[in-house]
Amino acid sequence: MEESNVPVVDMEKIDCEKGECEKLRKACERWGCFRIINHSIPPTLMAEMKKVNEALHDLPFEIKKRNTEVIAGSGYMAPTAVNPFYEALSLYDFTSSQSLHNFCYQLHVSPHHSVSVDFDREIIERYGEAIHGLAVKIGQKIAESLGVVVDDLKDWPCQFRINKYNFTPEAVGSGGVQIHTDSSFLTILQDDENVGGLEVLNPSALFLPVPPFPGSLLVNLGDIARVWSNGRFCNLVHRVQCKEATKRFSIATFMLAPRNRNVEAPEELVDHDHPRLYRPFIYKDYRKLRVSNKMVSGEALELLRLA
Numbered sequence: 001m002e003e004s005n006v007p008v009v010d011m012e013k014i015d016c017e018k019g020e021c022e023k024l025r026k027a028c029e030r031w032g033c034f035r036i037i038n039h040s041i042p043p044t045l046m047a048e049m050k051k052v053n054e055a056l057h058d059l060p061f062e063i064k065k066r067n068t069e070v071i072a073g074s075g076y077m078a079p080t081a082v083n084p085f086y087e088a089l090s091l092y093d094f095t096s097s098q099s100l101h102n103f104c105y106q107l108h109v110s111p112h113h114s115v116s117v118d119f120d121r122e123i124i125e126r127y128g129e130a131i132h133g134l135a136v137k138i139g140q141k142i143a144e145s146l147g148v149v150v151d152d153l154k155d156w157p158c159q160f161r162i163n164k165y166n167f168t169p170e171a172v173g174s175g176g177v178q179i180h181t182d183s184s185f186l187t188i189l190q191d192d193e194n195v196g197g198l199e200v201l202n203p204s205a206l207f208l209p210v211p212p213f214p215g216s217l218l219v220n221l222g223d224i225a226r227v228w229s230n231g232r233f234c235n236l237v238h239r240v241q242c243k244e245a246t247k248r249f250s251i252a253t254f255m256l257a258p259r260n261r262n263v264e265a266p267e268e269l270v271d272h273d274h275p276r277l278y279r280p281f282i283y284k285d286y287r288k289l290r291v292s293n294k295m296v297s298g299e300a301l302e303l304l305r306l307a
């Protein structure tokens with residue numbers, strides 16, 4: 001059966017209504033994504049963060065490329081032959097003030113430029129705090145939906161990436177970002193509230209356009225969620241297509257994986273009927289494996305498979 005709508009989860013109901021938790025678990029198992037409404041991020045902060053995204057991408061190329069990577073695949077991504085209309089800036093870890101400082105320092109511009117670094121920093125800081133709190137809450141609820149408590153979620157590194165799509169008339173009908181999964185445990189995406197283009201693989205394995213839904217956020221699961229859940233949850237396959245000749249902006253926060261311990265399914269999710277599927281590993285090593293083999297859609301998980 002073709003499924004035509006991404007599930008919507010109401011964050012105000014999630015603490016008290018069993019049906020909403022059930023919806024969350026089913027969305028993770030069948031889709032690997034859901035939209036959230038009534039979340040805790042103020043609309044004004046989302047709008048301010050979008051403005052910062054636009055302003056930082058207006059910086060000259062020489063400054064943007066100072067945003068160097070901390071782990072494989074973080075840092076400035078310039079347009080490439082595969083994704084010629086796409087570029088991104090990235091901050092490695094929202095939970096670290098040093099990381100935030102480095103990001104702002106790298107993008108520091110002269111006082112003559114229109115971007116005020118201090119002003120931007122304050123917005124990024126506020127957005128980071130709010131979105132990280134939300135990611136921890138969603139992570140806890142997802143774990144609870146399988147009867148598991150994860151007590152160190154708030155310490156998991158949380159990567160932040162601001163995306164820009166320079167869609168021209170020639171780009172219409174072609175790809176913005178190639179088909180991929182995220183390598184994270186979960187991603188919170190503030191997609192463009194006006195310009196569509198995001199497409200997700202639905203449970204019938206068809207790409208489904210996800211139209212803008214102003215005020216909401218899209219949550220999707222990545223490769224680590226598949227490993228952590230011992231194969232119960234889907235890592236969402238998705239892409240961005242160019243629908244119209246205009247600029248598109250999105251803001252992604254990736255709650256990655258445990259900081260100083262192995263990625264592995266907890267004991268509660270492993271038994272005779274559910275043997276452990278993946279060998280335990282360190283997240284940074286997995287990220288290197290993915291990047292060096294150019295395996296962008298979770299194929300690298302197969303290299304770690306036990307059963």
Ligand SMILES: O=C(O)CCC(=O)C(=O)O
Pocket residue numbers: 161163177182189191192198238240249250252
């Ligand atoms: O721009 C979007 O809507 C999606 C971006 C995305 O998939 C990513 O940053 O991993």
Ligand SMILES: [Fe+2]
Pocket residue numbers: 180181182238
């Ligand atoms: Fe993605």
